[in-house]
Each structure stands twice: as structure tokens, then as C-alpha cells.
Amino acid sequence: MACEAQYLDLGDLNAIWRPTEAFGGSWQRWKNYLESLMNRIDALEDLRLAEEDNIVALYQASLDGCISNLNTLMERDPLILHRISLASFSETPLHIAVLRGHLEFTTTLLREKPRLADEVDSLGRTPLHLASAEGHTEIAKALLQASTNVCLVQDRSGRIPLHFAAMRGRIEVIKDLIRAQPNSIRVDLCGDSVLHLFIRYNHLDALKLLVELANDGELLDSKDHDGNSILHLAVMLKQMKTIEYLLSLSKIKREANAKNRNGRTALDLLDFCPRDYECLKIQDILKEAGVIRSTDPNSLLLPTPHVNHGLDEAQPLQIIMEGRQAQSRLRKCWPYRGWCSWVKHLKYQRTWMEETRGALMLVATVIATMTFQAGISPPGGVWQQQTNSTVDPSCRTETCDAGTSILSYTQSDAYQLFLFFNTTSFFASLSVVLLVIGGFPLKNKLFVWIFTAALSLAITFMALAYLVAAALQSSYNVDSSIDIFHIGAKILFVWLVLFVVVILMHAIRLISWMMKWCKCNCNSRQGSTNNVVNV
Numbered sequence: 095m096a097c098e099a100q101y102l103d104l105g106d107l108n109a110i111w112r113p114t115e116a117f118g119g120s121w122q123r124w125k126n127y128l129e130s131l132m133n134r135i136d137a138l139e140d141l142r143l144a145e146e147d148n149i150v151a152l153y154q155a156s157l158d159g160c161i162s163n164l165n166t167l168m169e170r171d172p173l174i175l176h177r178i179s180l181a182s183f184s185e186t187p188l189h190i191a192v193l194r195g196h197l198e199f200t201t202t203l204l205r206e207k208p209r210l211a212d213e214v215d216s217l218g219r220t221p222l223h224l225a226s227a228e229g230h231t232e233i234a235k236a237l238l239q240a241s242t243n244v245c246l247v248q249d250r251s252g253r254i255p256l257h258f259a260a261m262r263g264r265i266e267v268i269k270d271l272i273r274a275q276p277n278s279i280r281v282d283l284c285g286d287s288v289l290h291l292f293i294r295y296n297h298l299d300a301l302k303l304l305v306e307l308a309n310d311g312e313l314l315d316s317k318d319h320d321g322n323s324i325l326h327l328a329v330m331l332k333q334m335k336t337i338e339y340l341l342s343l344s345k346i347k348r349e350a351n352a353k354n355r356n357g358r359t360a361l362d363l364l365d366f367c368p369r370d371y372e373c374l375k376i377q378d379i380l381k382e383a384g385v386i387r388s389t390d391p392n393s394l395l396l397p398t399p400h401v402n403h404g405l406d407e408a409q410p411l412q413i414i415m416e417g418r419q420a421q422s423r424l425r426k427c428w429p430y431r432g433w434c435s436w437v438k439h440l441k442y443q444r445t446w447m448e449e450t451r452g453a454l455m456l457v458a459t460v461i462a463t464m465t466f467q468a469g470i471s472p473p474g475g476v477w478q479q480q481t482n483s484t485v486d487p488s489c490r491t492e493t494c495d496a497g498t499s500i501l502s503y504t505q506s507d508a509y510q511l512f513l514f515f516n517t518t519s520f521f522a523s524l525s526v527v528l529l530v531i532g533g534f535p536l537k538n539k540l541f542v543w544i545f546t547a548a549l550s551l552a553i554t555f556m557a558l559a560y561l562v563a564a565a566l567q568s569s570y571n572v573d574s575s576i577d578i579f580h581i582g583a584k585i586l587f588v589w590l591v592l593f594v595v596v597i598l599m600h601a602i603r604l605i606s607w608m609m610k611w612c613k614c615n616c617n618s619r620q621g622s623t624n625n626v627v628n629v
Contacts, residue, residue: 148174149181156187156203159196168206175207184216192221192237195230204240211240218249226255226271229264238274245275257283263297272307279308285319293327298336311345321355329360332372334379341383350385361385454549458526461552465520465559473512473563474501501566508566515559522552547597554593561586 148171155163167174178186188210191199200221203210214220222244225234234255237244248254256278259267271278279288286294292301305314317323325346328336340346351359361380367373476499501509525548529541 145171145177149177149183152178152187153183153190156190156196156199157194159191159194159199161198161202164199164202175203175210178210179213186210186213186215186221188213188221189215189219189224192230192233193224193228195228195233197230197232197236200233201236204236208240211237211244212247214247214249217251218247220244220247220255222255223247223249223253223258226264226267227258227262229259229262229267231264231266231270234267234270238270242274245271245278246281248281252283254278254281256281256288257291260288260291260297260300261295263292263295263300265300265303268300268303269307272304279304279313282316287313287316287318287324289313289316289324290318290327293324293331293333293336296331296333296336298333298339301336302339305343314343314345315349317354321353323349323352323354323360325350325352325360326354326358326363329363329376329380330367332367332376334372334376337376337379341379347383350380350383353388357388359385359388361387454526454545455530458523458530458549458552461523461556462520462527465516465523465556468516468559468563469513469520472499472501472509473567474499474504476500505566508562512559512562512566515555515562519552519555519559522548522555526552543601550593550596554589557589558586 148167151163152167152174155167171177188200188203191203211221220237222234222237225237245255256268256271258264259271281288283291288304289301292298292304315323318327322330323346325337325340328340341350353359361377364373364377364380499509501512526545529545529548
């Protein structure tokens with residue numbers, strides 16, 4: 095018999111499916127089954143909600159540090175600590191308890207589940223990272239008792255717990271971390287050793303502690319990614335007490351003249367610091383410790399060891415001392431000091447050309463525009479039509495073409511001089527524009543000199559062109575109180591003096607740089623030759 099069905103309201107379970115009497119008692123069995131299934135689904139949903147509520151309550155208990163709530167939750171659900179890994183939170187309750195400094199709550203969690211000490215958050219940090227940063231000494235000890243391997247766990251930034259303790263100067267935590275895992279002091283952070291972190295964050299007491307605990311000469315000689323030792327870094331940050339302490343260490347003092355990757359010693363780095371009292375004091379401390387500059391002539395007088403295959407030769411100490419005394423007397427001479435200060439004042443600033451790149455472009459463009467306008471619209475105007483001597487006496491005997499300069503016929507010599515000055519200024523300014531947009535290295539001293547010379551020529555010849563044009567358009571019969579020729583001559587003299595001073599100053603800079611460059615090349619060649627001979 096065909097099965098007839100009638101669909102009614104979904105809220106009524108009896109009306110979901112109403113079969114005919116052909117099925118007999120089977121409908122009651124289906125009804126009971128569906129009711130039990132719905133009850134089971136409701137029970138599972140209630141269980142899931144209860145688990146979520148328990149997890150939330152656990153995190154709230156870790157935030158408050160409430161031990162009683164923690165015990166209640168573990169009695170209610172013995173597996174609650176094992177369900178933490180299924181939660182959607184980025185941190186474990188142990189992270190929160192450690193961060194808040196709840197020691198008893200932390201020890202309870204570690205006693206129930208020690209593996210929580212190895213869990214990391216979304217940033218890759220273990221609870222020991224947080225305890226080290228906050229300086230919770232007792233909590234750090236409890237975490238280390240659970241696991242010492244976490245001392246070497248790096249977060250997403252490459253930092254281990256010791257790095258956090260070093261950045262915050264947590265001395266007691268540093269002691270525990272080093273005792274638990276001595277190899278942690280050799281883990282670098284982006285090229286910086288733990289000692290570099292102590293100096294970078296200015297924690298001298300922590301630095302002294304690590305030097306005493308480690309007693310490692312190789313660690314003291316560590317360098318960052320730029321080749322800077324801890325003495326280099328202390329000088330750059332102008333930490334006077336740290337510098338004095340480092341120079342009191344025999345290992346640091348022996349390597350005090352070490353150079354970084356840029357070939358600079360610790361004393362050279364003071365040239366990049368503001369010349370204040372603190373900088374001068376540090377300079378005196380370094381010099382008293384025997385630190386020299388990389389270009390110090392005294393360093394050339396020091397005897398250098400070389401291989402002589404058993405031939406022991408006495409070093410000429412008397413000659414060395416006499417040379418030093420002569421150099422000391424030379425430095426005390428005031429002309430020498432004046433010359434050194436003048437040369438230092440004339441040193442190129444590497445960035446001034448790049449900083450004024452836009453201004454150079456603007457000045458050169460303005461000069462080119464002015465000289466271009468003066469070239470196509472010369473002073474005195476142009477002939478408006480074809481003219482000869484019969485029409486205009488100023489045309490003399492020649493035929494004057496329309497559109498040509500009037501002064502080129504009436505005062506040809508002066509006009510040619512004006513045209514020469516104006517054209518020179520025009521092309522000099524265009525050369526500056528071409529060099530700027532051509533992408534030439536503006537840090538190169540030779541190009542800086544070329545830029546300066548071209549721009550100086552453009553400005554000077556523009557001024558000369560103006561004086562000639564003013565003279566061409568002025569009358570010789572004006573009042574003597576306003577004599578443009580005498581005024582122009584005086585101004586021209588002053589301008590030429592300034593021009594010579596500027597060119598001379600830049601020429602001295604260029605010559606000094608070329609001499610230094612040649613000297614460095616000669617010294618390097620001589621040094622390589624001596625090494626070959628000695629070997």
C-alpha cells in the first residue's frame with residue numbers, strides 16, 4: 095500500500111512524519127529513538143559549554159591567582175589542565191600566572207602538569223621568558239626546576255630568557271639562568287652578545303656580574319655584526335663608568351685598539367659624537383689607557399712583530415722615543431695646532447650635498463632660466479625691421495637684419511663680452527642640472543668639488559653678464575654721484591675675492607683628500623711588500 099505523508103509544523107515532533115496505519119507500532123520506536131538522539135545532542139552541547147566555562151574560569155583563576163578556584167576546577171574536571179592545548183587562547187594559564195607574579199599558583203600548575211613550562215605563546219615565548227623579563231626570581235627558579243631546556247628556547251625575535259633578563263637588568267634571574275644553562279651566554283641576538291645587550295641597555299652591575307660568573311676571555315672579545323667590540327659600543331653610547339670598568343680588565347685593555355669593520359678604533363668613534371664635556375672626558379680616559387686612532391702617526395712608530403727565522407734584532411727604542419718626543423714638540427707648536435684645526439674645519443661633510451640636492455637643482459634651474467632669457471632677449475632690444483644706415487644712423491654702413499641685437503652693431507665688443515659671460519653661465523648651470531639628475535654619487539669628494547666649481551662658475555659669470563649689461567644700458571653722461579662703472583668695478587673686485595676664497599678652500603680640500611688617498615695606497619703597497627719580504 096502506498097505511503098501517504100503529511101508535513102506539519104516542525105515544532106511538533108509527532109507531526110514531522112505521520113505515516114498511515116500500515117506501519118503499525120514502528121512509529122513509536124522512531125519517536126523514542128529521535129527523542130533519545132535529541133537528548134544526547136543536548137547533553138553533548140551542555141558538556142561542551144561546561145568545558146568552555148571551566149576553561150574561562152581557569153584563566154580567570156590564573157589572572158587572580160586564586161588557588162581555591164583552581165582546586166575546585168580540577169576536582170570538577172580532572173582533565174582540565176590537559177584541555178588547555180585545545181583552547182583557542184594564545185597563552186596558557188601558566189603564562190598569565192607568571193606574568194602576574196603568582197608564585198603559589200605557578201607551583202601548583204607545575205606540580206600538576208610540569209610540561210606547561212615548555213609551552214610557548216603566539217610569540218614563541220615560554221613562561222620563563224616572561225619571568226625573566228619581569229624579574230620574578232622565585233618563579234624563575236620553579237620553572238627551571240621543571241625544565242632547564244627552556245633556557246635555550248628562542249622566541250620569534252631570536253631572544254632567549256637570558257636576553258630578556260639582560261635587557262631589564264634582572265641580576266638575580268641572570269644568576270639562576272647561567273647556573274642552570276651556562277651555554278646560554280653564547281647565544282647571540284642579531285649579532286649582539288649578552289655583553290652588548292648589557293651595554294646597550296646600560297646595566298653596568300649586570301655586566302660586572304656576568305664577567306665574574308663567566309670568566310671567559312672569548313666572550314669579552316665578542317663583536318656585533320658591524321665588528322664593534324663592547325668597548326666600541328660603550329664609547330658610542332658615551333657610558334663613562336662602563337668604559338672605565340672595561341679598561342680595568344686586562345683582556346679588554348690588551349685589545350683596546352681593535353678596529354671594527356669600518357677600520358675605526360674606539361677613539362675614532364668620538365669624532366661622530368657631539369663635542370661636549372662628557373666626550374672630552376671619555377677621550378682623556380681612552381688616551382690614558384693607550385687607545386690610539388686608526389690614523390695616529392704614533393702607531394707607525396710602534397715596533398711590529400715579524401718573522402725573521404731566528405734572527406733576533408734589538409728594537410731601536412731610543413729612536414722610537416726621540417721620534418715621539420719630536421712629534422710631541424710639534425703638536426705643542428701653535429702654527430701646527432692652527433693648521434690642524436683649519437684642516438679639520440675644511441673636512442668634507444659627507445651628507446651636506448645630498449641634503450641640499452633639491453636646493454642645488456632649484457638654483458641651477460633658476461640661473462639657466464635667467465641666462466636663457468637674457469640670451470634670447472638681449473639688453474638694448476632687437477631690430478624690429480630690416481634697417482640700413484639711411485633709415486637709422488646707428489646702423490652705420492651695414493644692413494641690420496630684423497630680430498638681431500641692436501648692441502651687436504652699435505657696441506659689438508661689449509656685446510660679445512656679455513654674450514660670452516651669459517653663455518658660460520647658462521651651460522655651467524645646465525651642467526649642474528645634468529650632474530644632479532644623472533645620478534652621480536654625491537658622497538664622492540671629487541664630484542663634490544666638480545659640483546661646487548660648476549655652480550660657482552655659473553653664479554660668477556651670471557654676475558659678470560649683469561655688470562656688462564648694466565654698463566651697456568647706462569649712459570656715460572650721468573651724475574657722478576651714481577657712477578655705475580665705478581660701483582660695478584668695486585662690486586666685481588669683492589665678488590672675485592669671494593670667488594677665489596671659495597675655489598681655494600675647495601681646492602685645498604681636494605688636494606688634501608688626494609694626498610691622503612695616495613698616502614694610504616702607498617702605505618698599503620709598502621706593507622704588502624714588507625710582508626712578502628719578511629715571510
